[in-house]
Amino acid sequence: CMEEASGTRAAGGRVELMMRIAETGEVSDACLRSDELGNSEFRICLMRAARSTRFPAPRPAGFVDVSLPLLLQPSYQSTLCE
Numbered sequence: 001c002m003e004e005a006s007g008t009r010a011a012g013g014r015v016e017l018m019m020r021i022a023e024t025g026e027v028s029d030a031c032l033r034s035d036e037l038g039n040s041e042f043r044i045c046l047m048r049a050a051r052s053t054r055f056p057a058p059r060p061a062g063f064v065d066v067s068l069p070l071l072l073q074p075s076y077q078s079t080l081c082e
Contacts, residue, residue, distance in 0.1 A: 001042050001045035001046050002072060013035075013036030013072060014034065014069065014070065015032055015034060015035050015037065015046070015070050015072060016032065016033040016034040016070070017030065017033075017067075017068040017069075017070060018068075019050055019053075020064070021064040021065075021066060023058065023061050023063065024057060025054050025056050025057045026054055026055075027050055027053050030051050031047070
């Protein structure tokens, strides 16, 4: 989704993704609690990706709320494991 960011926002930043995982393992809801990028195209792309993610069904059965802090960087930067 970083390709969706433009201008100074394409430099990256931190976001906190909140997801609710349903009994089936599907993401039933997703939102950003914080967003340093402030780019609507990026936000739409990230929400689409989050909602299409599937997890194993929770055990015991029920909903699971997840908070996922992310530091996003453009792909042209060196990776941590080089």
